[in-house]
Structures are given as C-alpha cells and as structure tokens.
Amino acid sequence: MKGKVSKADKNERNQLLLPFLAWYIMTSISKSLPYRDQFIIPKEGGKQLHYFCGNSLGLQPKKASRYIQRELDDWAKYAVKGHEMAEYPWVKYHEFLTEPMARVVGAKFHEVVVMNTLSVNLHLMMVSFYRPTAKRNKILIEYSSFPSDRYAVESQIRFHGYEPQECLVVLRPEEGSHYVSHEQIEKTIGQHGDQLALVLIGSVNYYTGQAYPIAKITRWAQSAGACVGFDLAHGAGNLLLNLHEDGPDFAVWCSYKYLNAGPGGLSGCFVHERHAANYDLPRFAGWWGHNKANRFKMPDRMEPMFGAEGWQLSNPPIFPMASLMASLELFDQAGIEALRERSVELTQNLYDALVALAPEQLNVLTPSEPGERGCQLSIQIKNADKSIYEKLVQKNIVADWREPDVIRVAPVPLYNTEADLEALVVGLAEILSDYGR
Ligand SMILES: *Cc1c(COP(=O)(O)O)cnc(C)c1O
Numbered sequence: 014m015k016g017k018v019s020k021a022d023k024n025e026r027n028q029l030l031l032p033f034l035a036w037y038i039m040t041s042i043s044k045s046l047p048y049r050d051q052f053i054i055p056k057e058g059g060k061q062l063h064y065f066c067g068n069s070l071g072l073q074p075k076k077a078s079r080y081i082q083r084e085l086d087d088w089a090k091y092a093v094k095g096h097e098m099a100e101y102p103w104v105k106y107h108e109f110l111t112e113p114m115a116r117v118v119g120a121k122f123h124e125v126v127v128m129n130t131l132s133v134n135l136h137l138m139m140v141s142f143y144r145p146t147a148k149r150n151k152i153l154i155e156y157s158s159f160p161s162d163r164y165a166v167e168s169q170i171r172f173h174g175y176e177p178q179e180c181l182v183v184l185r186p187e188e189g190s191h192y193v194s195h196e197q198i199e200k201t202i203g204q205h206g207d208q209l210a211l212v213l214i215g216s217v218n219y220y221t222g223q224a225y226p227i228a229k230i231t232r233w234a235q236s237a238g239a240c241v242g243f244d245l246a247h248g249a250g251n252l253l254l255n256l257h258e259d260g261p262d263f264a265v266w267c268s269y270k271y272l273n274a275g276p277g278g279l280s281g282c283f284v285h286e287r288h289a290a291n292y293d294l295p296r297f298a299g300w301w302g303h304n305k306a307n308r309f310k311m312p313d314r315m316e317p318m319f320g321a322e323g324w325q326l327s328n329p330p331i332f333p334m335a336s337l338m339a340s341l342e343l344f345d346q347a348g349i350e351a352l353r354e355r356s357v358e359l360t361q362n363l364y365d366a367l368v369a370l371a372p373e374q375l376n377v378l379t380p381s382e383p384g385e386r387g388c389q390l391s392i393q394i395k396n397a398d399k400s401i402y403e404k405l406v407q408k409n410i411v412a413d414w415r416e417p418d419v420i421r422v423a424p425v426p427l428y429n430t431e432a433d434l435e436a437l438v439v440g441l442a443e444i445l446s447d448y449g450r
Contacts, residue, residue, distance in 0.1 A: 046347060046351070046352070046355055046426060046427065048343055048346075048347055048427045048428065049427070049428045049429075049430065051074055051075055051076070051343055051427075052072045052073065052074055052075065052273075052427065052428045053072060053073045053074075053075055054072065054428065055072075055411075057409055060409060061409075062409050062410070062411050063409055063410045063411065063432075063433040063436045063437060064411045064428070064429070064433070065410065065411055065412045065413070065421075065422035065423055065424065065429070065433070065437065066411050066412065066413050066423065067270070067271060067273075067388075067423050067425035067427075067428070067429070068219075068247060068251075068270055068271065068388075068389045068413070068421065068423035068425075069270060069413055069421075069423075070269055070270065070276060071250075071269060071270060071271055071272060071273030071274070071340070071425070072273060072428055073273070073275065073336075074273055074336075074339045074340050074343060076339045076342075077275065077335070077336040077339040077340070079339075080335040080336060080338055080339045081332050081335045081336055083100065083101075083335065084099070084101075084103075084331050084332060084335050085332075087099035087100060101338075103328075103329065103331050104328075105305075106329045106331055106334050107126065107127050107128065107322075107325075107329040107334065109334075109338060110127045110334060110337055110338060110341060111125055111126065111127065113341035113342070113344060113345050114127055114281050114341060116344070116345065116349065117249055117250055117254070117272070117281075117341070117344055117349055118245065118249055118254045118256050118264065118266070118281065118283060119253070119254045119255035119256050119257060119258065119259075120256045120257045120283050121257050121286055123286070123289055123319060123320030123321065123322070124256070124257060124283050124284060124285060124286055124289070124320060124321055125281060125282070125283050125321055126281075126282050126320075126321040126322045126324065126325060127268070127279050127280070127281055127282075127329075127334065127337065128279065128280065128282060128301075128324070128325050128326070128327075128329070129279065129280050129282075129326065129327075130267065130277065130278075130279060130280050131161070131244075131246060131265055131266065131267040131280040132161045132162075132165055133280070134265040134280045134282045135161075135162065135165045135244065135265050136165055136169070137282070137296070137297055137324055137326075138242055138263040138265060138282070138284075138324075139165070139166070139169045139211070139213075139242075140295060140296055140297050141263075141284075141288075141294045141295060141296050141324070142211060142240040142242060142262050142263055143169055143173075143210055143211045143240070144210065144240075144295070145170070145173045145175060145180070145210045146210075148207070148208065149207060149208055149209065149210045149238070149239075150170075150173070150175050150179075150180050150208065150210050151179075151180050151181070151182050151205055151208045151209050151210060151211075152166050152169075152170065152180060152181060152182065152209075152210060152211045152212075152213060153182045153183075153184065153201065153202065153205065153209055153211070153212045153213070153214075153234075153239075154166055154181065154182070154183055154184070154213050154214070155183070155184050155193065155214050155215055155218060155225065156183055156184050156185055156186050156191075156193055156218075157191075157218065157219075157220045157221065158183075158215055158218075159215060159219050159244070159246065162213070162215065162244055166181065166213060167181060182201065182205055182209075184197065184198060184201055184214075185197065185201075191220075191221045191223070191378045192221075192223065192380060193223065193225070195226060195229060198225070198226075198229075198230060198233065199229070199233050202230075202233045202234055202237050202239075203233070203237070205237075206237045206238070207237070207238060209234070209237050209238070209239035210239060210240065211239055211240045211241070211242065212230060212233075212234035212239050212240070212241045212242070213241075213242050213243070213244065214230055214241075214243055214244070215243070215244040215245075215246065215247065215248075216243055216244075216245060216247070216248045216252070217247040217248050217251065217252065217386065217387045217389060218247070219246070219247050220378075220391060220415065220419070220421075221378045221379060221391050222378065222379035222380075222386050222387065222389040222390055222391045222421070223379065223380055223385060223386060224248065224252055224380075224384075224385050224386050224387055226385075227243060227254070227255075227256075227259045227261065228255070228258070228259040228260075231259050231260050231261045235260070240262045240263075241261045241262055242261055242262055242263040242264060242265070243256075243261055243263075243264040243265075244264070244265055244266070245264050245265070245266035245281075246265075246266050246267050246270060247270060247271075247387065247389065248266065248387065249266035249267075249268075249270075249271060249272060249281060250270070250271030250272040250273075250344065250349075250352075251270075251271045251356070251387035251388055251389075252353065252387050253349060253350060253353040256283050256285075257285070257286065260285060261283075261285065262284070262285055262288065263282070263283060263284050263285065264282070264283040265280055265281070265282050265283070266280060266281045267279075267280050267281075268280065268281065268337050268340070271425065272337070272340055272341070272344075273340040273343075273427070274333065274336050274337035274340050275333065275336045275337075277333065278333055278336070278337060279330065279333050279334060279337060282321055282324065283321060284320065284321040284324060286320075289319050289320040289321075289323075290319055292317050292323075296317070296323075296324060297326070298315045298317070298326070299325065299326030299327055300326075300327075300328075301325035301326055301327055301328055301329075302315070302317050302318055302322065302323045302324055302325040302326065303315055303316055303317065303318065304316040304317075304318055305318060305322075343427065347426075347427065352426045352427065353426075355426040356387070356388045356424075356425075356426040357383045359388065359424040359426060359429060359431075359434065360383070360386070360387075360388045360390065360424060361383060362431065362434055363390060363422070363424055363434050363437070363438070364377060364379075364381065364390060366434065366438045367390065367392060367438065367441075368381075370438060370441065370442055370445070371441075371442070371445050373395070374394060374395045374445050375392055375393070375394060375395075375441075375445070376392070376393040376394075376395070377390055377391070377392055377393075378391040378392070378393050378419065379391050387423075388423050388424055388425060388426065389421055389422070389423040390421070390422055390423070391415075391419050391420075391421050392419065392420045392421075392422065393418055393419050394418055394419075394420065394445075395418075396418075397417075397418040397420075398418075399414055399416075401420070401444055401445075402414035402420060404440075404444045405420070405437075405440055405441070405444065408436065408440040408443075408444075409436070410436060410437055410440050412437075422437060
C-alpha cells in the first residue's frame with residue numbers, strides 16, 4: 014500500500030494536481046492582509062511553519078513580550094504604587110481591554126468584561142441564568158459540545174439536585190450527517206418548550222466547524238421562555254458577531270484561540286444590557302464586582318457594579334491582560350469586518366481546493382455555506398489513521414488531529430496566506446496519493 018509510487022499512481026497524482034494548480038494561479042493574485050509581519054511565525058529547520066492551529070492556540074503578536082515587559086518594569090519600579098502609577102494603572106487594567114473586546118463581539122461596552130478563564134465564567138453565568146424549577150429545569154446543548162462545557166452543565170444540573178439524564182437535552186444532527194439544520198434546532202427547542210431553563214450553544218462547534226445562528230436560536234429560546242447563552246470560544250475573533258443586537262442573555266469565550274492572547278489566556282464575558290441593573294439576579298460575588306467608587310472603603314454589604322463588570326470576582330491579572338492588549342490592538346487596526354471578509358475568501362479557496370482534490374477520500378464536515386462556518390474546516394479522511402497527520406507534520410504543516418479520522422485546519426486571516434493553503438493542499442494530495450491505494 015505504502016512505499017514506492019508506481020508510474021500509474023504518479024499519473025493519477027498529476028491528474029489530481031491539476032484542479033488546484035488552476036485554483037492556485039487564480040487565487041495567488043489576491044492580496045493578503047499586512048498583519049502577518051506583526052506575528053512570530055514558528056520555524057522548523059530555519060523554515061516558517063504553515064500554521065493552521067489558530068483555532069486552538071493563536072500565534073504570538075510580536076509586541077506581546079514588550080507589553081508584558083512593561084508591566085514587569087512598572088512592578089520593579091513602583092511595587093504597590095503601580096496600582097495607581099503604572100503607565101496603565103493596574104487597578105483599572107481590565108478597563109483598557111473592554112472597548113476593543115466589545116468591538117470584537119459586537120456588544121456595548123458595559124455589556125463586556127475580561128475576567129477569569131472560560132470554564133469559570135461559564136459557571137458564573139449559569140449561577141445567574143440557570144435557575145431550574147421543578148417544571149422548568151432542562152438545558153439544551155449542542156451535539157458534540159466541547160467536553161468542558163458538558164462537564165460544567167452536568168455539574169450545574171447536579172448542583173441544583175437534578176439528574177443530567179433527565180435534564181440534559183442534546184441537539185442531534187441530521188441522520189447520517191454532522192450537520193444540525195436550523196429546522197432541527199427550532200423543532201428541538203419547541204419540543205422541550207416550557208421545560209427548558211437554558212439553551213447553551215457553542216458557535217462555532219469545535220469539532221465540525223458549523224457556526225450556529227445566534228440571532229435565530231436566541232429568538233426561539235426566548236419565545237420558549239428559556240434563558241440563552243453562547244460559548245464563543247471558537248467564534249470570538251473568527252465570526253462577525255452582533256451580541257447586543259442578537260440579544261442572548263450571556264456569552265463567554267476565551268482569548269487564546271483566535272484572539273492570540275497566549276496559553277491559558279483570559280476569558281471574555283458578555284451580559285446583555287437588559288440585565289445590567291438587575292441586582293436581584295443571584296450571582297457569586299467578589300470584591301472586584303463591587304461599586305468601584307467605594308470598593309476600598311471595604312464596606313460589608315456588596316453593591317454590584319452596573320453591567321458585566323458586576324460579575325467580576327478578583328482584581329485583574331496583569332500579565333495575561335498585557336498580552337491580550339497587544340493582540341486586541343491588532344484587531345482594532347484591522348477591523349473585524351475586514352478580517353471576516355478576508356477570512357471568508359481564504360476559507361472558500363481552501364474549501365474549493367479540498368473538495369476538488371479527492372472526493373472519494375476526503376469529506377469536509379464543515380458546512381459549505383460561508384454564513385454557516387468560520388474559518389475552520391474539519392476534514393474527514395476515509396480509512397485514515399494518525400500517520401496522515403504525522404506526514405503533514407513532516408511537511409512543516411501544523412494541523413490538528415481528532416480521533417478517529419478528522420483533521421481540523423483553520424486559515425486565520427491575520428497571519429495565514431495563500432502560500433499556506435497551497436502547502437496544505439499539495440501536501441495532502443501527495444500524502445493521499447501514496448495512501449490507501
Ligand atoms: C477551548 C474551549 C474551552 C476551554 O476552556 P478553558 O476554561 O479556557 O480551559 C471550553 N469550551 C469550549 C467550547 C472551547 O472551545
């Protein structure tokens with residue numbers, strides 16, 4: 014099967030190569046955005062890697078180290094006085110991130126706060142927005158949701174004294190497919206209607222790359238009388254989001270995937286304006302959520318701040334916020350609309366090339382419609398095993414392998430180029446023509 018490639022196989026491979034050669038010539042004239050130079054592209058043997066894992070860990074902005082160093086210097090220089098005297102005073106450091114972060118997700122400034130990490134914020138939001146009763150206690154989650162989300166949801170159900178077997182509803186895809194149709198989502202919400210306490214969906218789904226319709230799901234959930242939240246770990250910095258207009262109760266996301274803030278990066282949290290002054294909502298509290306005007310008078314009675322900031326627990330962690338600041342500045346420079354436009358173009362080029370490449374061996378699980386996906390494509394490979402992924406690594410391509418047979422790749426508009434796409438498509442063609450024949 015493997016080993017030497019016969020002449021017939023070589024002819025076959027050449028036939029395979031033709032469609033994307035044409036594709037490459039057509040697309041190589043399109044411009045890439047000027048931000049690649051702002052990132053450190055990892056190298057192997059002196060050559061830049063073709064990095065397709067921005068959906069898992071974004072690359073490092075060159076200025077991240079300078080921004081972190083600035084805080085180390087201010088710490089050395091001012092010690093405790095840095096809370097007020099640092100160039101970016103630590104006492105309000107999170108506020109420097111609020112506006113650019115709100116622009117990334119289409120929210121009003123007081124609807125957004127950067128705090129904690131993602132799974133923590135998911136719990137904090139469920140404390141406020143999952144309020145089960147004997148009659149209304151179900152949570153609807155998506156098919157193949159990210160494990161952390163499922164664990165968090167199940168533990169919240171048990172925490173309230175209910176059973177996940179009875180209270181957890183999973184959206185199912187169409188028979189024989191990975192696609193969850195909008196009809197199916199609407200129908201499932203309708204079926205559980207007055208028993209649904211919370212609808213919690215990730216957009217984009219981390220496995221299939223399907224982007225769920227946030228506005229529609231919000232409308233369906235709210236007309237069923239349920240709260241609705243989104244996990245935008247794979248959506249923030251990837252999709253064009255309009256959280257305020259779309260109107261979910263809450264959303265949470267991390268900053269180390271498309272937002273390039275580095276490993277373990279902080280989480281963003283959105284609480285819709287209609288809850289901004291709802292101080293009766295149950296919440297877990299900490300001093301940083303208290304009215305900042307008299308926080309340091311250390312009053313006994315907690316007085317939550319207006320808006321999303323009222324859910325904060327702790328004083329801001331400066332170093333991970335510094336690297337996030339470096340990255341968010343690039344999003345502001347580029348503009349999320351322009352990034353999304355470029356992303357649609359890059360991803361469509363890759364999609365077309367993959368579909369033309371080897372239809373009998375490759376199946377792209379991600380929807381073909383650009384409006385129903387971000388930049389990630391999930392490629393299912395017939396009879397695959399991890400050796401395919403390892404061969405990609407040998408070709409300097411960094412992708413992501415998911416058992417049993419899926420490779421995930423995400424061309425990121427800030428730093429990926431058509432040359433990366435070409436390396437991936439040519440590499441896959443070579444690997445597949447050697448494989449399973
Ligand atoms: C990446 C990701 C997480 C990771 O959660 P952390 O708390 O940041 O470790 C959780 N949920 C989803 C959907 C993710 O994509």
